[in-house]
Amino acid sequence: MNRLQVILFVALVLSGLYMVRVSYEARRLFVEVERAQAEERQLETEYEQLQVDKRAQATPLRVEKVAREKLAMRTATPAVTHYVTHAEAAPAAVSGAASGEGGR
Structure with missing residues (x-):
């Protein structure tokens, strides 16, 4: 019986240590x-x-203003x-226009 008790005690300690490790890992995760x-x-x-900033920067009036001021357009x-x-x-x-085959 003594040997069985030692084996059970070791199994209990090992399972307890494993449970602590798993709990720690779960908390960490x-x-x-x-x-x-x-x-x-x-x-x-x-x-x-x-x-929001992108939409504010891309308004047509702002684009036109930047084009006029910074790009001198x-x-x-x-x-x-x-x-x-x-x-x-x-x-x-020129030859196509002369023969009546315009690009339109």
């Missing part, structure tokens, strides 16, 4: 999940704020329009 969820909430909030008018033709395409376009 739970804390890690909570941290990940908190980070997810923070990233979602930051993403939403960036989307201006509205296209017939007075400032320059037409560029390709050297090889120009003779074909």
Whole structure:
């Protein structure tokens, strides 16, 4: 009987140590999940704020203002329009226009 009691005692101690280890690991994983969820909430909030900023930056009036001020762009008018033709395409376009085969 003494030998059986020792074996049972060792099994009890080992199972107790295993239970403590599993409980510790479960707590550690739970804390890690909570941290990940908190980070997810923070990233979602930051993403939403960036989307709001993006929409605010992309309004047509703001884009036009930046184009005028920083890029020195201006509205296209017939007075400032320059037409560029390709050297090889120009003779074909002229011959096509002469024969009545316009590009329209």
